[in-house]
Amino acid sequence: MPSILAPPQILSALAFAVQPGRDNDLQPGTHLRIFAGLGPSFPVGPLVVRGFTVGGEPRPCSFFAQDSRGAPAGADFGQDRLLEVTLLLNEPDNFTTSSIAIDESTASIETAELLDHAGRVVGVRDRGPFEFSGPVLRKLRIRGTGRLNILQRLMPFAMAEELQADRGSVLTTLALPISGRFPWYLGIQKRDDGLERVKRGAPLRLNPMDRPFGSLEGLSPSDELDRVVAALGSLHVENDIDALIERLVSTREPAPWAQQERMQDMGAMPTGREQRADIGRLSTLQLAAADPGIARYLGFADRIDDLPGGRWSTLTIFGLFAVSLAGYGERGLDLSAIEGHTPTSHFVRVYAENLRAATGEDHQQAVAEAAERVLSAGLVIAPLAATLDPVSPWLAPVLPRPQVFEKHWQGIKGTEPSHLYRANFAFEDLPLVSQCGIARQEAVRWVSRNERLEHFDRAVPRIFGSEADPAQRLTELKATLSSLKPAGLLSDHDIDADAGPTDFAVWASDVFGRFPENVEPFTVEPPPRPKPPAPVLRFHFERSPGVIPAGASAGVVKVRIAVPKPLPESERFSPARIKQLGSAIVVPRLDDLRAGSFDIVALRLGIEELNDDPIDLRAPGIIDHQLQVPQVVDEVTRFALLGQYIDSEGNESEVASVTFEVRNFSAPVLLKTGVGLFWSSDPGPGPEVEVKLRWNAADGSRHRVYLADQAAMQITPGDLAGDPEGATSRGLVAVKGAGREGIKKYFRLLTDPPLVAQGGIATLSTRLPRSLETVQFLRVVPLGSDGEEADFGKCGIVAVAVPESRQPAPPRLDASVDAANGQVLLSVSTDAVDEITLERDEPGLFNPGQRGDRPPAATIRRAVAGVADPIYARQIGVPAAMSRDQDTGRYAASLVDDNKGRGLEPFVSYVYWAEWRMPPERRLPAEFDEVASEIVPVDSSGALDRPRPKSPPSAPRVVMHIPQAAQAAPDSAAVHVTKLPGAGPDTIGLHIQVDNPPRAHRLAAGRYRLAAWTKWAGGSIEPIRNADGLVLDGAWPSIEGGTVTTELPKPAGAPVQLTLMVAIVDPVDRLGGVTSIVIQ
Incomplete structure (x- = not known):
């Protein structure tokens, strides 16, 4: 059967039995406070x-x-007391603990504190009887x-069942002040019933919220009724609290604990926008119930009226x-023991x-229908009972001394610097409390800070807020992070510094x-005033000429x-002055500064040092000021303009700094350059090639580099007349461009910002299209x-x-093998030589005695x-010069491969490929001499004649060395036969x-074999x-x-003579001489 024992998370209570004349605040009788509708549940x-x-x-x-050190201590008090x-607790089935008490016959008790599961103080006693009851006795x-x-x-917790027909045992019925049947509530009471409870439980006097450290005058039940009615009307809900209750129990979806309510009349934010907030309807009632008078109304x-000890001693709430x-499962609570009830x-x-x-009255049908509605909403219907003994009141809660943090200045009001600030108070290890009051001493009197x-x-009662991030507070206070339990929070504002x-x-x-x-006051010091902000410096430097x-x-x-x-002027500057602000240091006004700041009244300026007298800023307007720049010591001298604000109390801002350079003029150093081409990197698969040049230069010197083609250099066809038409040497273009001024507007700037020399070297790194065939000119302009x-x-x-990237056509390769020594005779020839280019670059080949006689060259791979x-073949020998055959007009070269004097291995197939190329492209024509340049390529090969691309490989030629003669007949003395x-x-x-049989190379086309025949007589x-x-x-x-x-x-018959004949067969199947051997 499902349990009816109420989990304290759903239903619990506290009860004080107040004897006549024994309490200053509570009327005699039994005061009961019930906690229900907490979390995802609702009565x-x-x-x-x-x-x-x-x-x-x-x-x-x-x-x-x-004991106090956390060591097991048994039942006897030690020295630490x-x-x-x-x-x-040992609780038999169907019983629960209604109270506990400390036996004073065996111990002398000074104080006893009841703690909840988290160590929070629930109640404290300093005199007997030391009895406690409540939801959590742990x-x-x-x-x-x-x-x-x-x-x-x-006590048995099912007394509601035993007493169900006993009307005399009903002490009170607690219900929301609403009458009728609703989707979420069966109402049997009205507003007057709630107000009657208010009067019944009215306090006897004012409290410290009303009169801090003052006379707490007596109150009548009517006084309390008037206060509660006013408090109910002050809640920020639509219409009134009774309408809120009706909306709570009438709204079918969602469940009451999930319903939201828009708070009303919250005032406007500083921006003028209306403040809005959505809070839970049920939680609104629970927060309001922190006021005991409102709790009674609800x-x-x-x-x-009765006290325990007469006709009853224990209370049960059903x-x-x-x-x-x-919902409770999401909080880590398993309450499945209460599940399983139905409407019947x-x-x-x-x-x-x-x-x-x-x-x-009979409510059987109404209760069954209410249970059915709960179940149809996917929830559990649970009849629950809580049992407790009323005990005498324990001490009112005493708060720990708070930590004061987050003290911040408030914004200005009017035209004077703010003298008001706000502060937060954190109460660590807060006991179980309900409402609170805060007061501060102003002059000689205490003033309540409750609304x-x-x-x-x-x-209006205040309640403690719950801290979201204790670490933030502890970090601000530089306190230990040993305990990160949230503290209770209060705050106050408009504190007069x-x-x-x-x-x-x-x-x-x-x-x-x-x-x-009584409570112990605590002192709050004003927060430190903020410093003025550092000035935002703007200036104009006028350099001395020359x-x-x-x-x-x-x-x-100039500043x-x-x-x-x-x-209170709304406009800070006139329209005419606004135009001057772009180049000015604009002084912040009081309403531009951080809260708590004083007016800025002076500005101190200086170069490198703040030695000048402050500039008075108390009069509005534009102030023009100038400072003399100190002497320069180097070609480039850096100075710092410094600025610092001072407020009306003498507080100084951080020093602002902005640097500027003064350059003493020096003439740029020109670079000497020679003639001839410099090469970029070789063209690759990418679209660009890289050009890297360097030159010696003073550290920090700056250089601009410009790029142009030969048109910008004003090189005309007449300048290139020495070369064949349409086949101009790029080296000649380089020679003709050297020393020419060119047209600057046709040059393109490559370096913006300029190159800066470091370590005595300036380096240019730029890129050009790989397909570029014309000569480009780079001019280095020092600054x-x-x-x-x-x-x-x-x-x-x-x-x-x-560099050129076009390959010439592949050559023809012919090859033959000398059978006697295994040498290979190779002939490479081509008719693809560009004789125009060859004669232009190497005129000595055609006109003996002239400079330039490098021929095309052929190489062999094997x-x-x-x-x-052929990529896996290796080159043999050195490139061979190719010459022109006068008969065929082809260029040819002959080469010999003797395999390092060994000749080719017999019977092994070798494959040959041939390649050729034109002679390297010259940096400058052969008739010109080299002239040194202070600008050189980073890669030294960029200043050498550039090898042209090789042709693709020729068709392969496969050859084999086959000795002239087959193998001789084996020597009979070297042949041994055993029967x-x-x-x-x-x-x-x-x-x-x-x-010693013959053996072929491991890569040979075949193996040496033995041919053998036999003949019986x-x-x-x-x-x-x-x-x-x-x-x-x-x-x-x-x-x-x-x-x-x-x-x-x-053979059959008598033994006869046997003859064996043998011969050697070489790898190409040639049969050698035969040797006969008679076997006895």
Whole structure:
């Protein structure tokens, strides 16, 4: 059967039994505070409170105790007089602990504190009886001497069932002040019932929220009623709280705990926009119930006239709840024990009978329908009971001393600097409290900082906020992070810094509205005033003209300062002044500064040092000021303009700094350049090639580099007339461009910003299209210290070009092998030589005695047959010069490959390829001499004649060295034959051994083999049919291993003479001479 024992997360209560004249705040009687509708749950009907008495003595309660150091301590108090006790409650089935008590006969108790599961103080006693009851009886912190003994009072929690028909045991019925049947509530009470509870539980006097450290005058129930009615009307909800309750229980979806309500009349933000906030409807009621008077109105609290000990001693609260088990599961709570009730379940009917006993009316059908609606919403319907003993009031909660943090200045009000600030207060280890009041001392009186009810001189209760990130506060206070438990938070604002340190006091009440009689004030110091911001410096430097003599000033720095009109002027500057602000230092006005700042009244300026007198900024307008720049010491001298604001209290800002350079003029150094081409990197698969040049230069010197083609250099066809038409040498173009000024507007700037020399070297790295075939000219223009360029026409110039990438046609390759020595005779020829280009670049080939006689050259690659790609072949020998055959007009070269004197290996296939190329492209024509240049390529090969591309490989030529003659007949003395037994009686075996047999290269086309025949006397000659166990099938076995074993049939009859004939077969199947051997 599902349990009806209420989990404290859904239903719990506290109850104080107040004897007449024993409490200053509470009327005599039993004061009950119920906690229901917390989390994802909601009571769907009234709560019935019954009183009963069950006999039986309290029983001892087991516990585990630790001393102040956390060590196990047993039951005896030690020298530290402190025990931290964890209760080990032993509760039989269907019973629950209604209260616990400390046995004072075995121990002298000084104080006892009831703690919840998180270590928070729930209640404190400093005199007996040391009794506690409530939802969580888990831990105690006790000071005293002697031996600790704890008693446990057990009560059955199903008394609502036993007493369901007993109308006399009904002490009170707590319900929302609404009447009728609603989707989420069965209402049986009205507004007047709630107001009657307010009067019934009214406090006896004012509290410290109303009169901090003042006289707490007596109150009547009517006074409390008026206050609560006013408080209900002050809640920021649509219409009033009764309308909110009706919306809460009438809205079918979602469940009450998930419904949202738009808060009303929250005022406007500083921007003028209306403030809006959505909060939960149910949580709005729970927050309002922190006020005990409102809690009584809402049916969460009441006062019962009777006291325990008469006709009853224990209270049981019985209610019917809608519960989301999934919602509690998300919080890590398993409440499945309450699941399983239906509209017709026994305890659902018992709840209806309890309502009959409380009201005298039959609610059985209404309760069943309410349960059905809850189940249809996918929730659990749970009849639940909570049981507790009312105990005498414990001490009102005492707050720990707060930490003061996040002290911030508030914005200005009017035209003067702000003297108000706000501060937050964090209360670590906050006990269980409900409402609180805060006051501060102003002059000689204490002033409550709680809001006041309209038309009433009564305080609106405040509640503590919950801290989201304790680490942020502890970091600000530079406190230890040993405990990151959230603290309770309060705040105050409009604290007057002109009054100096301000004393505060904070009171907190328990859930019944009881405040401590005395609290200890604490002091809050004003936060430090913010410094003025650093000025945003703007200036104009006027340099002295010409070269600045050593030790002379470089000029003046001119500064314009704009001081705005003071508050309350809305316009800081007139329209005419606004036009001058772009180049001015604009002084912030008071409303531009951080909250808490003072007016900025002066600006101190200086170059390198702040030695000048401050500039007065108290009068609005434009101030023009200038400073003399100190003397320069180098070609480039850097100075810093410094600025610092000063406010009306003498506070100084951080020093702002902005640097500027003064350059003393020096003439640029021109570079000497020679003639001839410099080459870029070789064209690759990418679209561009790289050009890298360098030259020696002073550190920090700057250079611009310009690029142009030969048209910009004004090179005409007439300048190139010495070369064949249409085949101009690029080297000649380079020669003709050297020393020419060119037309600057046709040059393109490559370096912006200029190149800066480092380590005594300036380096240019740029890119050109790989397809570029024309000559390009780079002019390096040094800059003076003043940034002016040197005379463009006199600056050094170098020519650059992209190396040629076109390949000539592949050549023809012919090859033959000398059979005697294995040498290969190779002939490479081509008819693709560009004779125009060749004669232009190498005229000495055609006109002996002229400079330039480098011919085209051929190279040979060789590999063993089976290598299909020449890329894997290696070059043999050195390139051979190619000459023109007068008969054919072809260019040819002859080469010999003797394989390092060994000749080719016999019977091995070799493959040859040939390549050729034109002679290297010259940097400058052959008739010109080299002239050194101060601008050189980073890669030294870029200043050499550039090899032209090789042709693709020729068609392959495969050759083999085959000796002229076949193998001679084997020497009979080198052939040894041994007769062996055959595999059967009709066969005989022969073991043939040849000394030093011939062996072919491992890559040869074949192997040397042994041809062998046998002849029995009188018989025919027969070739051997097998060798070494294998059938030959017309082939001959290899003899390179030196031995062959064969088997042959014996003739029938008497033994006869056997003759063996052998010969060597070479790898190309040539049969050598035959040797005959008679075998006895």
